[in-house]
Amino acid sequence: MGETAVPAAPEASPAAGEGISAAHVRRTFGNVVAVDDMGLTAPAGQVTALVGPNGSGKTTLLLVLATLLVPDAGEIRVAGHDPVREPREVRSRIGWMPDAFGTYDTLTPREVLQFVAAAYRLPRDRHAARARELLALVHLEDLADRPVHVLSRGQKQRLGLARALVHDPGVLLLDEPAAGLDPRSRIELRGILRDLAADGRALLVSSHVLAELEEIADRAVFVDGGRTVDEHDLTELRPTQRRPWRLRSLDQESLLSRLDGLGVTVTGQPGPAGVDVMLAGDEEAADLVAALVRDGVRVVECAPAAGTLEAAYLEMTEGRR
Amino acid sequence: MSTATREAAGPGGARRPRIRRASWRGVVTVAGHEFRLRVRTGRWRWLLGAWFAVLLAFTALLRWALAETRPTPVTGPVPGPGAADVPPPAPLGTPMLGGLMLFVLGLALLVVPALTAQSVNGDRERGVLATLQVTLLTPAEIALGKLLAAWLTALVFLATTLPLVVWVMVEGGVGIARVVVTLLVVALLLGVMCAVAQCLSALLARTTTSAVLSYLTVFAATVGTVVVFALALPLTTTTEQVTERVPVWDDPPPGEAPGGPADRHAPPPHPPGQGEPDRWETRTYERSQVRPERVWWLLAPNPFVILADAAPAAEPRFDPRTGERLSNPLDPLGEIATAVRDARASEDPQAVPGIVPSGPEQPEPPRPDPVWPYGLAFDVLLAAGAIALTIRRLRTPVRSLPRGVRIA
Numbered sequence: 001m002g003e004t005a006v007p008a009a010p011e012a013s014p015a016a017g018e019g020i021s022a023a024h025v026r027r028t029f030g031n032v033v034a035v036d037d038m039g040l041t042a043p044a045g046q047v048t049a050l051v052g053p054n055g056s057g058k059t060t061l062l063l064v065l066a067t068l069l070v071p072d073a074g075e076i077r078v079a080g081h082d083p084v085r086e087p088r089e090v091r092s093r094i095g096w097m098p099d100a101f102g103t104y105d106t107l108t109p110r111e112v113l114q115f116v117a118a119a120y121r122l123p124r125d126r127h128a129a130r131a132r133e134l135l136a137l138v139h140l141e142d143l144a145d146r147p148v149h150v151l152s153r154g155q156k157q158r159l160g161l162a163r164a165l166v167h168d169p170g171v172l173l174l175d176e177p178a179a180g181l182d183p184r185s186r187i188e189l190r191g192i193l194r195d196l197a198a199d200g201r202a203l204l205v206s207s208h209v210l211a212e213l214e215e216i217a218d219r220a221v222f223v224d225g226g227r228t229v230d231e232h233d234l235t236e237l238r239p240t241q242r243r244p245w246r247l248r249s250l251d252q253e254s255l256l257s258r259l260d261g262l263g264v265t266v267t268g269q270p271g272p273a274g275v276d277v278m279l280a281g282d283e284e285a286a287d288l289v290a291a292l293v294r295d296g297v298r299v300v301e302c303a304p305a306a307g308t309l310e311a312a313y314l315e316m317t318e319g320r321r
Numbered sequence: 322m323s324t325a326t327r328e329a330a331g332p333g334g335a336r337r338p339r340i341r342r343a344s345w346r347g348v349v350t351v352a353g354h355e356f357r358l359r360v361r362t363g364r365w366r367w368l369l370g371a372w373f374a375v376l377l378a379f380t381a382l383l384r385w386a387l388a389e390t391r392p393t394p395v396t397g398p399v400p401g402p403g404a405a406d407v408p409p410p411a412p413l414g415t416p417m418l419g420g421l422m423l424f425v426l427g428l429a430l431l432v433v434p435a436l437t438a439q440s441v442n443g444d445r446e447r448g449v450l451a452t453l454q455v456t457l458l459t460p461a462e463i464a465l466g467k468l469l470a471a472w473l474t475a476l477v478f479l480a481t482t483l484p485l486v487v488w489v490m491v492e493g494g495v496g497i498a499r500v501v502v503t504l505l506v507v508a509l510l511l512g513v514m515c516a517v518a519q520c521l522s523a524l525l526a527r528t529t530t531s532a533v534l535s536y537l538t539v540f541a542a543t544v545g546t547v548v549v550f551a552l553a554l555p556l557t558t559t560t561e562q563v564t565e566r567v568p569v570w571d572d573p574p575p576g577e578a579p580g581g582p583a584d585r586h587a588p589p590p591h592p593p594g595q596g597e598p599d600r601w602e603t604r605t606y607e608r609s610q611v612r613p614e615r616v617w618w619l620l621a622p623n624p625f626v627i628l629a630d631a632a633p634a635a636e637p638r639f640d641p642r643t644g645e646r647l648s649n650p651l652d653p654l655g656e657i658a659t660a661v662r663d664a665r666a667s668e669d670p671q672a673v674p675g676i677v678p679s680g681p682e683q684p685e686p687p688r689p690d691p692v693w694p695y696g697l698a699f700d701v702l703l704a705a706g707a708i709a710l711t712i713r714r715l716r717t718p719v720r721s722l723p724r725g726v727r728i729a
């Protein structure tokens with residue numbers, strides 16, 4: 001039988017430069033159009049956020065990319081291969097973490113990971129070592145030999161991520177990976193995902209919670225109603241994006257009168273947390289702070305009040321309204 | 322394991338390579354995993370204990386009942402000339418083995434659907450099937466591995482009955498061949514049932530539906546075949562014109578007492594071959610007759626029929642003192658086998674009652690042709706079809722999903 005040699009060592013760098021590209025993907029279930037016309041690019045070395053409301057077709061698109069569903073139409077390359085025509089090639093190069101996944105409750109995390117290693121045909125003498133590495137990566141060593149059903153939701157989520165990484169894939173498809181995670185685990189997840197991207201992997205992470213993706217995403221693909229409505233490079237977007245900024249000073253009265261004098265409109269109600277103003281990018285913010293300081297306003301804080309993603313999302317939905 | 326790969330695609334799937342391959346290692350990976358899951362989840366000690374207790378009680382009761390009804394010399398062996406008239410008692414092992422194996426098969430056919438009927442759709446409901454399908458395991462490896470684990474579980478139940486089989490052998494009257502063949506046939510039939518139940522679990526979305534249908538399949542194979550056979554039998558009735566030449570004697574032969582039976586058609590009072598009849602008369606009448614040989618195959622797939630018919634015939638017993646052939650003891654397997662073989666063989670017109678030449682000097686007719694090869698072949702083909710269908714259903718990426726099913 002033709003076993004595909006899967007790079008198993010964590011230091012082996014995955015095929016770089018081959019992420020995901022999809023265009024005009026369509027998938028229906030009977031008369032339900034789950035994915036109407038979606039396209040995206042998820043380059044290697046970056047985290048691409050797939051953002052959209054519930055029911056917008058994110059999970060269905062990921063299932064198509066994960067070689068589980070045949071699309072009705074569309075051009076797709078995942079890690080350099082066609083998931084429909086060459087599913088095995090794609091499978092050996094992708095890690096998929098479903099949104100709602102079951103686990104074998106009676107097995108231990110170690111047993112689960114060793115079984116997955118066998119399922120990916122890692123050499124037999126690598127199974128135990130690989131499981132140990134992954135348990136360390138997702139901080140589950142303490143629970144490695146307890147049955148999975150004692151794990152909390154967040155811990156199961158981490159086990160799910162470890163399972164997707166067993167065969168060291170170059171492309172990761174993560175469906176709502178942060179759902180149910182506490183803030184501490186979320187920060188850890190962020191670190192893991194950034195590290196994976198830094199290794200040259202392509203990550204596609206879906207979510208409907210924008211704050212979750214704010215710090216990890218390099219790119220964002222917005223989908224709604226089964227269609228891609230916008231695609232952004234966040235690093236490019238950030239410095240010039242129009243979004244609310246929050247200003248706080250020791251004397252709010254003088255701040256407000258000075259803003260009025262400078263002709264800057266205040267959005268929302270000023271409160272103890274500060275005053276929100278709409279600014280078009282970093283340049284404008286720096287100018288405003290300089291002007292305020294020059295005029296004697298004792299500014300203590302000036303920061304974006306909304307994340308880049310959130311602002312882009314709001315702008316997008318506004319434009320559609 | 323076959324390593325055949327079919328790259329050709331059928332209609333509708335023209336773009337899709339069809340991977341039919343299965344490596345032994347992949348099958349063992351899945352089977353070991355499934356078996357471990359089964360061992361961890363069930364209350365196996367209790368189940369196996371209950372299973373063994375039921376069979377032990379059955380065997381003990383059966384032995385007791387057989388010993389009670391066995392014809393035994395009233396006063397035990399009496400020294401003297403009278404002792405030679407009493408044949409040795411028939412061993413209890415023959416009926417016990419038949420009873421036990423039929424009972425084990427029946428009980429196991431009830432257990433197997435519970436073990437297997439949720440194998441695929443249950444995994445999908447629990448959200449663990451898709452994570453298996455995205456690995457490098459092929460659909461064939463997943464299907465065969467799961468089937469192997471289910472079959473092994475069923476065989477564990479069968480293995481639990483081995484102490485009872487040893488007991489039966491100690492009772493005497495059963496050859497090792499009979500024991501081995503019956504155990505093998507039961508094992509094979511359980512595998513067939515596992516494959517069918519697993520296929521239903523792959524075809525149907527709901528675990529309850531597949532469980533119910535599995536039990537219905539067992540019912541159809543065991544009771545259904547017999548009912549259909551019984552209902553079909555009257556439909557096979559044929560009416561035929563029978564023309565017979567009958568010898569006629571006009572006068573009572575000399576030496577016979579007058580006033581004897583007035584029937585002119587009575588057979589000649591002297592032995593055949595002596596005294597020619599005066600003339601021959603041709604008589605025609607209609608005879609209607611059921612033809613079981615046309616519908617015997619309805620019984621063939623029945624697991625009980627296969628088990629009974631495949632068991633080698635009980636060895637003839639001879640009286641050790643006189644060398645005379647003794648009647649065989651009650652043998653449920655042999656009786657079922659004779660019934661179905663006769664049903665298959667009855668097309669021979671010679672076999673119509675009344676025309677069979679019979680006499681003490683007739684040699685014992687050879688055992689009619691067996692039925693079990695057909696039944697077993699049918700069942701094994703059914704299992705092979707079920708496995709192929711299961712593999713088809715596990716293939717990804719999928720084009721069409723049953724209504725209301727999410728692949729993950």
Ligand SMILES: Nc1ncnc2c1ncn2[C@@H]1O[C@H](COP(=O)(O)OP(=O)(O)O)[C@@H](O)[C@H]1O
Binds near residue numbers: 034035052056061728
């Ligand atoms: N197997 C299926 N059968 C029928 N409808 C489905 C199926 N899978 C998804 N859908 C429908 O497709 C739409 C998109 O679903 P999904 O991809 O899960 O959205 P998201 O992940 O963005 O919340 C929903 O309206 C959902 O009801």
Ligand SMILES: [Mg+2]
Binds near residue numbers: 058175
């Ligand atoms: Mg979803």
